[in-house]
Amino acid sequence: MLGKRHKDNMDLLALIQAMDTTLGEAVLIQQLTSSLDRPSLLSELEQTHFPICVSVGEEDELMPASALSHLNHSDRYEVRVAADCGHMLPIEQPKWLADVLVQFYSGGCVTR
Secondary structure, three states, X not given: OOOHHHOOOHHHHHHHHHHHHHHHHXXXXXXXXXXXXXXXXXXXXXXXXXXXXXXXXXXXXXXXXHHHHHHHOOOOOEXXXXXXXXXXXXXXXXHHHHHHHHHHHOOOOOOO
16 A cells, blocks of 8 residues: 555554554454445535635555546545655655644645
8 A cells, every 4th residue: 555665665564563453453453344345425515615625645555546537527635646655645754744734723724
């Protein structure tokens, strides 16, 4: 689930293994089941009246291309894409994600 740049990063791999050890098999199975088998909520989100910022790694193999395309072609969402990053955005690009969150909660996502 890591991006190409981080696949051999021993510190990140150790962190992921520690998370796995701490949380256990049942949590991993629940997380994977919830992540892989879920309905799209895009149409419901488009009916909301609050800002929505979506952050995703450019190499996230779990993000369906169709969903990302929909997000990018809608005026409803501000999409932020992290370079050199897979699905593990908070641990692969923590400073980038922190900057996006600070900017969002200070009045909106960064401009494209």
